[in-house]
Amino acid sequence: MTDRPAVAIIMGSQSDWETMKNAADTLDALDIGYEARIVSAHRTPDRMYEFAKGARDEGFKVIIAGAGGAAHLPGMTASLTPLPVFGVPVQSKTMSGLDSLYSIVQMPGGIPVGTMAIGRAGAINAALMAAAVLALSDEDLADRLDTYRAEHTASVAEYPSDEAP
Numbered sequence: 001m002t003d004r005p006a007v008a009i010i011m012g013s014q015s016d017w018e019t020m021k022n023a024a025d026t027l028d029a030l031d032i033g034y035e036a037r038i039v040s041a042h043r044t045p046d047r048m049y050e051f052a053k054g055a056r057d058e059g060f061k062v063i064i065a066g067a068g069g070a071a072h073l074p075g076m077t078a079s080l081t082p083l084p085v086f087g088v089p090v091q092s093k094t095m096s097g098l099d100s101l102y103s104i105v106q107m108p109g110g111i112p113v114g115t116m117a118i119g120r121a122g123a124i125n126a127a128l129m130a131a132a133v134l135a136l137s138d139e140d141l142a143d144r145l146d147t148y149r150a151e152h153t154a155s156v157a158e159y160p161s162d163e164a165p
């Protein structure tokens, strides 16, 4: 086993990075290591197979997979690895991400993908789900996650403001 970070962030295309970077930024905020790769079930099937088959032995513990449109990447990856896979439906231009969501969420029984919301919020929450899984066996991370959540709560203003973005 090589010394891989705990989380793999994979995405179907470079164009998904704008969304998936939100997962990376959230992992950074929690000081969780990750590796981001472009892996497509459609365009680079051999790369996807090799990645998913080897992910556990490489040392990854959680996979975050983002894709848009005919978003088969999260499900295909989940079919090839026992690691938890969180799927992020990337917002598509033609169908606002509903196509991505439906492609990811409706998995057949037996092969789960933890499906997140469409777009930025989904990418952030995928990172937080990965953090929650990892925190089960890492007390320092559990403390960091508690702090992150407390700060998030504290950042929510009680009253609306004309100046707020």
Ligand SMILES: Nc1c(C(=O)O)ncn1[C@@H]1O[C@H](COP(=O)(O)O)[C@@H](O)[C@H]1O
Residues within 6 Å of the ligand: 011, 012, 013, 014, 015, 016, 039, 040, 041, 042, 043, 066, 067, 068, 069, 070, 071, 072, 073, 074, 090
């Ligand atoms: N859904 C998939 C997969 C896959 O599921 O394997 N591979 C690429 N794609 C998606 O195609 C969209 C358009 O890609 P381009 O912007 O490269 O044309 C992206 O959102 C990508 O995730």
